Amino acid sequence: MDDVTAGPLRIVIVDDDPLVRAGLAMILGGDPALQVIAEAVDGADGVETVAREKPDVVLMDIRMPVKDGLAATEEILATPDAPRVVLLTTFDADDMVLRGLRTGAAGYLLKDTPPQQIVDAVKAAASGTPVLSPRVAATLIATATAPERAREDEARARLADLTDREREVAQAVGRGMSNAEIAAELFMSIATVKAHVGRALSKLQLENRVQLALVVHDAGD
Numbered sequence: 427m428d429d430v431t432a433g434p435l436r437i438v439i440v441d442d443d444p445l446v447r448a449g450l451a452m453i454l455g456g457d458p459a460l461q462v463i464a465e466a467v468d469g470a471d472g473v474e475t476v477a478r479e480k481p482d483v484v485l486m487d488i489r490m491p492v493k494d495g496l497a498a499t500e501e502i503l504a505t506p507d508a509p510r511v512v513l514l515t516t517f518d519a520d521d522m523v524l525r526g527l528r529t530g531a532a533g534y535l536l537k538d539t540p541p542q543q544i545v546d547a548v549k550a551a552a553s554g555t556p557v558l559s560p561r562v563a564a565t566l567i568a569t570a571t572a573p574e575r576a577r578e579d580e581a582r583a584r585l586a587d588l589t590d591r592e593r594e595v596a597q598a599v600g601r602g603m604s605n606a607e608i609a610a611e612l613f614m615s616i617a618t619v620k621a622h623v624g625r626a627l628s629k630l631q632l633e634n635r636v637q638l639a640l641v642v643h644d645a646g647d
Contacts, residue, residue, distance in 0.1 A: 435552050438463060438485070439462060453544055472484070483551055488513055495515070528640065535547055592622050596626050600641075600642030
């Protein structure tokens with residue numbers, strides 16, 4: 427999804443726990459900039475609901491019956507004009523975090539995230555900014571600092587397809603820098619930074635900056 431519609435951001439909540447759905451709906455409904463337009467009880471229901479309602483952002487649980495949240499996220503993101511998907515779960519194990527982010531999800535939040543941070547994360551995801559709970563970010567960094575040799579070699583080979591400037595920008599993205607920060611450090615305009623990021627994503631066949639950062643970390647850069 428390139429941009430969001432005018433008016434409140436349209437949200438779909440996908441979770442098999444009715445209490446969690448009710449809690450999230452209450453949290454998000456308290457902000458006039460957000461509108462919960464539908465809820466779904468499992469991944470399969472989520473895919474159908476998203477196709478029907480066409481939301482801006484989906485809050486997706488991972489462990490659900492019928493179809494889990496990761497499979498549902500992959501299916502949703504494979505559709506044209508797909509919404510942003512933020513995974514919201516109780517699991518912060520490193521393999522779960524990596525699997526979740528590699529689906530192309532716009533973020534990964536834990537269910538104990540404070541309410542206002544969930545609201546802020548939905549808004550950030552809608553604007554294209556990746557969102558991670560602090561504990562998830564710590565797990566991701568710990569995993570990335572000691573990549574397996576095969577994954578490191580594969581990531582290095584992929585980054586070799588980038589120009590020197592594109593790789594510098596990708597490395598800066600991997601350090602969590604914003605476009606403005608990258609522009610200042612590398613002495614280029616923000617528009618040029620965005621162009622380099624876009625070309626890197628295209629060459630590496632990635633969906634967003636989170637995935638680009640994962641490749642950079644896997645390469646040990």
